[in-house]
Amino acid sequence: MWPAHTLRIGLATTCITLSRCLQLGAAMAKSKFEYVRDFEADDTCLPHCWVVVRLDGRNFHRFAEKHNFAKPNDSRALHLMTKCAQTVMDELEDIVIAYGQSDEYSFVFKRKSNWFKRRASKFMTHVASQFASSYVFYWRDYFEDQPLLYPPGFDGRVVLYPSNQALKDYLSWRQADCHINNLYNTVFWALVQQSGLTPAQAQERLQGTLAADKNEILFSEFNVNYNNEPLMNRKGTVLIWQKVVEVKTKEIKLPVEMEGKTMTVTRTRTRPVPLHCDIIGDAFWKEHPEILDEDS
Secondary structure, eight states, X not given: OOOHHHHHHHHHXXXXXXXXXXXXXXXXXXXXXXXXXXXXXXXXXOTTSEEEEEEEETTHHHHHHHTTOOSSOOHHHHHHHHHHHHXXXXXXXXXXXXXXXXXXXXXXEOTTOOGGGGBHHHHHHHHHHHHHHHHHHTHXXXXXXXXXXXXXXXXXXXXXXXXXXXXXXXXXXXHHHHHHHHHHHHHHHHHHHTSOOOHHHHHHHHTTOOHHHHHHHHHHHHOOOGGGSOHHHHHOEEEEEEEEEEXXXXXXXXXXXXXXXXXXEEEEEEEEEEEOOOOSSSHHHHHOGGGSOTTO
């Protein structure tokens, strides 16, 4: 047995030696090249602001043509976009609401989110990469007979909104844009596909027309009431967190004589659920106050 004082001295010496090694290691980790880190820009998002990441398809007109998307709307493509957005929300749980239409999707991160220290580049790159990879991964689920000829691209931007009203106005702007574009495209493709006009002629016919004029063309010439068009096309898609009941059948381990038996398992989970509704008026926000709740 070593004397107690000898053990104390040995332990103290070991601690001092370990401390010196750690300091030496920290010093050795530095190099003369580390000055390049000073060129990195500080892209920290302002605190107490809603962080919105909006993705847009890159050159999607060409992508839609190459992959034979239906005009004016391809429900397969719209559902695929929503599936990708749901995947993003499942992975990045700080997203409180998302809105999508056509080839774009907006993701709203909670005001108090400190995800990756609120670095804008992290917000944008994680959302864009998760969305794009999901688009390729789930393509066959929606386009069984159409091979993916080349991978799609999406560009992203990060915008900060300092108040609830500014955020609501942003989402209202995107939904209004959905209505304007879809009304135009519905009339445009009716003129091309049913009246035999060329794209240039259809564009000339619609130049200077108002929403009422376009509705009149649809009703009088094609017997189409625009208000009866699918809500997904007219309103876009809103994704919010809701509790859903999932029922799954799974095999259970039983004695040999009872092998092959299954049981049904029911559980409640919170998932991003798609809605096709108006978000410009106050009704939606009154029905879902938790979206803007800073403590949600």
